[in-house]
Amino acid sequence: DGGITQSPKYLFRKEGQNVTLSCEQNLNHDAMYWYRQDPGQGLRLIYYSQIVNDFQKGDIAEGYSVSREKKESFPLTVTSAQKNPTAFYLCASRPPGRGLLLYFGPGTRLTVT
Amino acid sequence: DQQVKQNSPSLSVQEGRISILNCDYTNSMFDYFLWYKKYPAEGPTFLISISSIKDKNEDGRFTVFLNKSAKHLSLHIVPSQPGDSAVYFCAASRDDKIIFGKGTRLHILP
Numbered sequence: 001d002g003g004i005t006q007s008p009k010y011l012f013r014k015e016g017q018n019v020t021l022s023c024e025q026n027l028n029h030d031a032m033y034w035y036r037q038d039p040g041q042g043l044r045l046i047y048y049s050q051i052v053n054d055f056q057k058g059d060i061a062e063g064y065s066v067s068r069e070k071k072e073s074f075p076l077t078v079t080s081a082q083k084n085p086t087a088f089y090l091c092a093s094r095p096p097g098r099g100l101l102l103y104f105g106p107g108t109r110l111t112v113t
Numbered sequence: 114d115q116q117v118k119q120n121s122p123s124l125s126v127q128e129g130r131i132s133i134l135n136c137d138y139t140n141s142m143f144d145y146f147l148w149y150k151k152y153p154a155e156g157p158t159f160l161i162s163i164s165s166i167k168d169k170n171e172d173g174r175f176t177v178f179l180n181k182s183a184k185h186l187s188l189h190i191v192p193s194q195p196g197d198s199a200v201y202f203c204a205a206s207r208d209d210k211i212i213f214g215k216g217t218r219l220h221i222l223p
Contacts, residue, residue, distance in 0.1 A: 031209070033211075035213075042216050045211070045212075048210070058210075088154075090157070101147065102157075102159070104158070105156050107154065107155065107156050
């Protein structure tokens with residue numbers, strides 16, 4: 001079945017450590033996105049990529065980094081520079097020609113202590 | 114600067130009645146609007162969308178209305194069912210970016 005996978009579902013890290021969240025899709029979508037959800041904040045855009053080897057900062061990119069070496073994969077690294085990393089992270093992809101309809105993965109809950 | 118606003122954090126509706134969720138936006142350049150539904154600890158799922166050239170789109174129990182002059186859209190769910198209890202996000206798009214509202218939590222009461 002086609003879809004978007006994010007792993008793991010729950011992730012725990014100590015403060016000061018970098019951590020990489022996985023996002024894989026087999027939908028053959030060119031565009032991929034990373035959002036962060038905090039209580040009362042809705043979904044905020046971290047990074048997005050329209051094509052392999054290209055990506056743009058979203059509204060809250062500070063403290064994060066991404067790579068897009070393959071069409072299927074768009075990993076997000078939460079660095080130690082991110083001041084409030086504990087959140088629910090959502091990856092999404094977008095098919096061409098469908099307006100801006102996003103397909104979301106199941107999310108990763110990151111807790112940093 | 115919040116470009117997409119959902120001013121009601123929560124809404125409670127009796128089962129079988131109509132649920133109306135509201136959304137306001139500030140950027141007149143937005144050309145496509147979407148509603149997503151989200152359950153706890155899951156990714157949002159697409160519900161319904163509307164292009165800026167239309168004022169209404171209907172899909173089963175769900176209807177979205179767009180009032181461009183007022184920069185306002187609303188989602189109507191009728192009749193409301195228990196499975197509709199979730200957080201609903203309004204989203205607006207322009208170019209390659211999609212901006213989400215903060216969401217409205219809908220409670221369907223038995």
